[in-house]
Amino acid sequence: MAHINPPGLPVERGKVHEFANSIGAEEPLYHDEVAAKAAGLPSVVAPPTYTSTQAFFGEKNAPNMFKELGLDLRYVLHGGQEFYYERPIFAGDILTAEPGETNITTKEGKRGGSMKMVDTFTNYKNQDGELVLRVKNTLLQTAGVVKE
Amino acid sequence: MALKASEVKVGDSYSQRLVEDLKRTQIVQYAGSSGDYNPLHSDEKFTTEVAGYPSIFAHGMLTMGMTGKLLTDVVGDGRLTNYGVRFTNQVWPGDTLDATATIVALRRDGDTHIADLEVVTTNQDGKVVVSGQASAKLDP
Numbered sequence: 001m002a003h004i005n006p007p008g009l010p011v012e013r014g015k016v017h018e019f020a021n022s023i024g025a026e027e028p029l030y031h032d033e034v035a036a037k038a039a040g041l042p043s044v045v046a047p048p049t050y051t052s053t054q055a056f057f058g059e060k061n062a063p064n065m066f067k068e069l070g071l072d073l074r075y076v077l078h079g080g081q082e083f084y085y086e087r088p089i090f091a092g093d094i095l096t097a098e099p100g101e102t103n104i105t106t107k108e109g110k111r112g113g114s115m116k117m118v119d120t121f122t123n124y125k126n127q128d129g130e131l132v133l134r135v136k137n138t139l140l141q142t143a144g145v146v147k148e
Numbered sequence: 149m150a151l152k153a154s155e156v157k158v159g160d161s162y163s164q165r166l167v168e169d170l171k172r173t174q175i176v177q178y179a180g181s182s183g184d185y186n187p188l189h190s191d192e193k194f195t196t197e198v199a200g201y202p203s204i205f206a207h208g209m210l211t212m213g214m215t216g217k218l219l220t221d222v223v224g225d226g227r228l229t230n231y232g233v234r235f236t237n238q239v240w241p242g243d244t245l246d247a248t249a250t251i252v253a254l255r256r257d258g259d260t261h262i263a264d265l266e267v268v269t270t271n272q273d274g275k276v277v278v279s280g281q282a283s284a285k286l287d288p
Binding site: 018078 | 166167174177178180181182183184185186187188198199200201207208209210212213214216217219221225226228229230231232233234235238280
């Protein structure tokens with residue numbers, strides 16, 4: 001599939017609205033510019049996991065990323081995700097993702113045999129160069145389908 | 149809306165039904181909004197026949213996003229200082245999810261009041277699908 005990338009990770013009102021709806025979040029501050037301004041905010045605010053839309057705006061979609069990391073798409077699960085918030089993110093911001101280190105470890109798992117664990121770290125800065133968010137993402141590649 | 153440090157105590161907990169009978173449509177909606185088109189979340193044929201799962205399943209980040217809704221409803225937006233989870237079981241179409249956040253510590257960082265919370269999301273069988281922690285700034 002074609003994928004053309006805009007520069008940076010734009011935080012757009014429409015995208016915040018769409019993303020909030022997709023997680024079932026009805027908070028007016030995500031959807032209503034007037035309500036956000038009445039609350040003293042510059043615009044609608046991004047929900048805590050909004051930067052997941054990086055896959056929408058960039059090349060960091062799962063199939064590409066897994067290929068880059070040498071992972072088997074069939075057996076990769078999202079093991080964990082951590083967000084460290086430095087300042088709130090609003091529509092109008094343009095974020096830049098700065099990839100940090102990637103740590104790959106292998107361990108014997110209980111459920112799926114030998115397991116590969118991939119930790120990636122990303123820092124997000126806004127258009128003023130201020131650090132707004134740090135993210136740690138953990139992917140797990142199991143030896144096969146995990147049976148419950 | 150924000151919590152007031154003077155009005156909360158360790159052990160206070162907050163619960164919310166995140167979704168009842170999760171629809172495949174919402175999973176596809178999340179794929180579109182996030183741009184995460186991993187076929188395990190949208191392509192039934194690939195997921196069952198090539199990968200061998202019983203059906204497509206939800207993005208972990210959909211469950212984390214829905215769970216985050218409980219946190220922001222409780223502490224307010226722009227209040228979180230961190231929010232991290234482990235995805236302990238998959239979430240399938242048809243699942244009903246409930247989340248609970250519990251205050252496990254109240255502390256101060258300089259003049260700022262902070263609450264540490266544990267957060268757990270379970271499915272209709274009581275199985276934990278997301279387990280994590282968060283911290284948030286409180287009003288005095």
